[in-house]
Amino acid sequence: MNPKNNLLxxxxxxVVVVMSYxxxxxxxxxxDGLPNLGIVLKEMTEFESEHWGIAFxxxxxxxxMAFIGTLAGVMISLPLSIFAAxxxxxxxxxxxxxxxxxxxxxxxxxxxxxxxxxxxxxGPFAGILAITLYTIGFISKLQYESxxxxxxxxxxxxxxxxxxxxxxxxxxxIPESAPHLLSQILYMFDYNVRQTSIxxxxxxxxxxxxxxxxxxxFEYGKAAxxxxxxxIAVLAIDWxxxxxxxxxxxxxxxxxxxxxxxx
Amino acid sequence: xxKNTSIATLSIIQMRxxxxxxxxxxxxxxxxSMNVKRGTNYAIVGASGSGKTTLLKLMxxxxxxxxxxVLYNYQKPDLKNKExxxxxxxxxxxxxxxxxxxxxxxxxxxxxxxxxxxxxxxxFLKMFPKDExxxxxxxxxxxxxxxxxxxxxxxxxxxxxxxxxxxxxLMQKPxxxxxxxxxxxxxxxxxxxxxxxxxxxxxxFKLTAIMIHHDMNLALEYANRVAVIKDxxxxxxxxxxxxxxxxxxxxxxxxxxxxxMYNEPKK
Numbered sequence: 001m002n003p004k005n006n007l008l009x010x011x012x013x014x015v016v017v018v019m020s021y022x023x024x025x026x027x028x029x030x031x032d033g034l035p036n037l038g039i040v041l042k043e044m045t046e047f048e049s050e051h052w053g054i055a056f057x058x059x060x061x062x063x064x065m066a067f068i069g070t071l072a073g074v075m076i077s078l079p080l081s082i083f084a085a086x087x088x089x090x091x092x093x094x095x096x097x098x099x100x101x102x103x104x105x106x107x108x109x110x111x112x113x114x115x116x117x118x119x120x121x122x123g124p125f126a127g128i129l130a131i132t133l134y135t136i137g138f139i140s141k142l143q144y145e146s147x148x149x150x151x152x153x154x155x156x157x158x159x160x161x162x163x164x165x166x167x168x169x170x171x172x173x174i175p176e177s178a179p180h181l182l183s184q185i186l187y188m189f190d191y192n193v194r195q196t197s198i199x200x201x202x203x204x205x206x207x208x209x210x211x212x213x214x215x216x217x218f219e220y221g222k223a224a225x226x227x228x229x230x231x232i233a234v235l236a237i238d239w240x241x242x243x244x245x246x247x248x249x250x251x252x253x254x255x256x257x258x259x260x261x262x263x
Numbered sequence: 264x265x266k267n268t269s270i271a272t273l274s275i276i277q278m279r280x281x282x283x284x285x286x287x288x289x290x291x292x293x294x295x296s297m298n299v300k301r302g303t304n305y306a307i308v309g310a311s312g313s314g315k316t317t318l319l320k321l322m323x324x325x326x327x328x329x330x331x332x333v334l335y336n337y338q339k340p341d342l343k344n345k346e347x348x349x350x351x352x353x354x355x356x357x358x359x360x361x362x363x364x365x366x367x368x369x370x371x372x373x374x375x376x377x378x379x380x381x382x383x384x385x386x387f388l389k390m391f392p393k394d395e396x397x398x399x400x401x402x403x404x405x406x407x408x409x410x411x412x413x414x415x416x417x418x419x420x421x422x423x424x425x426x427x428x429x430x431x432x433l434m435q436k437p438x439x440x441x442x443x444x445x446x447x448x449x450x451x452x453x454x455x456x457x458x459x460x461x462x463x464x465x466x467x468f469k470l471t472a473i474m475i476h477h478d479m480n481l482a483l484e485y486a487n488r489v490a491v492i493k494d495x496x497x498x499x500x501x502x503x504x505x506x507x508x509x510x511x512x513x514x515x516x517x518x519x520x521x522x523x524m525y526n527e528p529k530k
Contacts, residue, residue, distance in 0.1 A: 157362020160325060160342075161435060162352040162379040167386050171375050175367045 044224035051222055055207065055229040061124060062206035063233065065199075066192040069128045073135025074185055080136065081143030082169060088147065098144075104137030109195045113204035124205025131192050131199075142184050143177065150176040182248060186241040193237055197230050273300045274334075275439055275471050276322055281331035283317050291317045292495045294331070299488075304465060305473045306486035314495040315475045316359070319441045322473065323354045336438070352379035355432030355440040359447075363427055365417040369408055372416055372427050373399045376434025402433040405467065406460050422453040426460060433464055440464075440472040447477040454478075458485045 083089050084097045104112075113130035120126050154172050163171070200208025207226055214223035276299040283292040291314040299305045307315050320326040321333050324340030324347060333340060335354070341347055355376075363372050377395045378386055385391075391399075403409040406426040411419070416427060425445050432440055440461070446454035462485065465472055476482040482489045483503055491499035502510040 151365070153358065153360040153362040154364045155362075157356070157358050157360075158364075158375055158378075160323060160351065160354075160356045160358075161376065162348060163375070164378075164383065164386075166383055167378045167381075170387055170389075171367070171371070171378065172364050175364050175371070179366055 040220050043220035046221040047225055048219075048221045049225070051225045052229075054210070055226045058207040058210055058226065059229045059233050062196045062200075062208075062230075063193060063237075065124050065127050065206055066131060066189060066196040069131025069196070070135055070185065070189045070192050072128070072132045074139050074181075074188070076132070076136050077139035077143055078174075081140045081147060082173070084140060084144040085147040086144075087150075088169070088173065101137050101140045104133050105141065109134040109192075110199060110202060113199045114202050117203050122203040122205075127196060127199040127204035127206055130204060131196060134195070135188055135192065139184060139188060143181065146177040146180050147173060183245060186244060190234075190237055190241055194234060274298050275301045275336060276473065277332070277334040278321070279332045281321065281328045281333055283314075283321060283326060283328050287329065290329070290495055292321075292328075295492075295495070295497045296331075297490055297497060297500070299471060299473060301471050302465070302469055303471060303487040304462070304485055305471070306482035306489045307473065307475045307492060308477070308479050308482045308489055309492035313492045315492055316443055318492070319356070319443055319473065319475065322439075322441055323351060323356050352435060353438045355435050355437035357428045357432055357440070357442040357445050359443045359445070361424055361428040361445070363416045363424060363431075366415060368413050368415055369403065369419070369427050369430075370399060370412040373403060373412075373430045373434050376431040379435070399430075399434060402430045402464075405433070405464060406430045422449055422457055425449070425457050429457070429460055429464065433468065436468075437470065440470055440474075442472065442474045444475045444477055446481065451481075454481060455484075461485075 080097065080101070084094050084101060086094055089097075109130045112133050113127055116126035116129040120129065150173065154176065155168065158168060158172055196206045196208075197211075198208045200206040200210065201212045203209065207230060211223050211226045211230075214220070214226070276297070278295055278297045280294045280296055281292060282290050282294055284290045295314075295318070307318060309315050317326060321328055322335060322340060324335075324342045324344075327333075327339075327341050336350070338347055338350060340351075342351065364375070374391055374395065377391065377399070381391065381395075400409055400412065403412055406429050408423060408426050408430065411423070416424060419427065428445065429440075429442075432442075442461070446457050449457065458481065461472055461474070464470060474482075474486070479489075479491075483501070486503060489499075489501045489503060490497050491501075500512040501508055
């Protein structure tokens with residue numbers, strides 16, 4: 001460890017301390033509060049099992065919302081990402097479009113959900129719109145970046161044959177940039193399920209509506225049932241997406257499946 | 264031009280005193296003339312940086328000469344010319360890097376060659392007419408890859424990738440095949456297998472092939488005529504018939520320089 005590194009670490013610690021003071025980090029409050037957490041956790045273990053059914057259907061609604069929102073977002077992202085790619089589009093198209101896409105990513109989906117609740121009223125549809133919009137911002141960025149990174153050889157070769165621009169996009173650009181798409185969609189869906197779980201807080205549908213209401217009225221036992229269902233669902237989706245990834249993506253990209261360590 | 268009409272009817276590519284440069288100062292080609300007759304296998308041999316690739320780019324209009332005339336089928340190749348652009352669909356061009364779409368299947372790559380004949384809506388929906396798909400299988404059969412038509416290109420070997428590129432070029436129903444060092448990176452057995460494929464295709468479709476080679480021996484083995492390019496100058500043109508050299512145009516080369524070329528075919 002050289003002095004320069006020590007200085008750097010010291011500086012980082014100093015910055016963290018100053019910032020913590022600024023935002024009111026209080027370790028004593030944390031320790032004092034531990035018994036409260038104990039009370040909540042104890043109440044949470046007192047499951048009210050008659051709620052499993054409701055929780056299941058609420059989670060299903062959440063997953064449906066995330067699914068529709070993700071797919072709609074991806075469908076809209078694909079053409080947008082082509083217009084936003086600097087190696088295909090004109091400057092006058094990609095600059096404003098990128099700014100717009102960046103704007104949709106700036107705010108978390110819960111803020112968009114509030115806007116859409118005002119627009120279309122309470123319920124899952126507002127949530128779907130919020131998820132769609134956020135997905136557009138995210139997937140478009142990932143896609144135009146992979147379009148910009150494609151190999152230029154096939155583009156040059158097929159232009160020399162006389163392919164039109166649309167044919168070039170359809171037969172060269174999309175296949176060359178697509179391999180990561182499935183992986184990105186799976187990641188986005190995974191992320192959207194978790195996002196959708198809290199959209200209910202602002203009345204945009206899904207399981208979050210129940211969780212926030214039970215917590216508000218100190219019914220931790222009921223809230224716990226719903227939270228547990230979210231946990232199980234997220235784990236299940238994660239497990240399924242790993243399976244899909246192994247089955248299709250690894251095989252498609254490397255011609256073989258992942259060698260998983262068994263010991 | 265006029266006085267050569269009788270020869271010109273047989274020629275597919277004519278070059279007269281062509282010079283070319285990328286920056287208008289350093290000339291990559293200096294006053295090169297050549298005449299490629301229909302149906303021949305014309306080889307261009309030379310060291311790296313001697314201007315071989317530039318020659319091919321002049322032939323299909325990816326580049327235009329700074330002086331002199333290039334004619335392909337009595338047209339001046341120029342990709343910026345709308346009228347000419349229609350005829351490039353008939354020029355099979357295989358670059359040194361092959362330019363295959365690695366994540367698409369072999370069949371999809373071959374069908375790209377038919378795209379210039381397909382209208383926008385049909386090509387967007389990937390609706391190829393049945394006879395085009397039949398033709399694709401036919402050319403794949405010819406290059407010996409029909410059993411692997413659903414394989415993704417990135418999973419193929421180097422020799423197989425070259426066969427796909429040849430099949431895509433044949434799918435264009437070309438008059439002429441321009442190939443830039445497509446066998447240079449292969450071992451000599453695989454290189455000869457690929458050259459045999461081209462030979463078969465030439466016989467079947469009465470195709471002219473202009474191929475750049477690194478290896479003088481390979482060029483002499485397969486070509487009807489071999490042009491040797493050195494520092495942007497055509498220094499030698501050899502006519503070959505089987506194993507016999509039938510004519511020898513040396514330009515202003517000395518005996519030693521010619522021998523030197525024979526003895527270092529590879530770099």
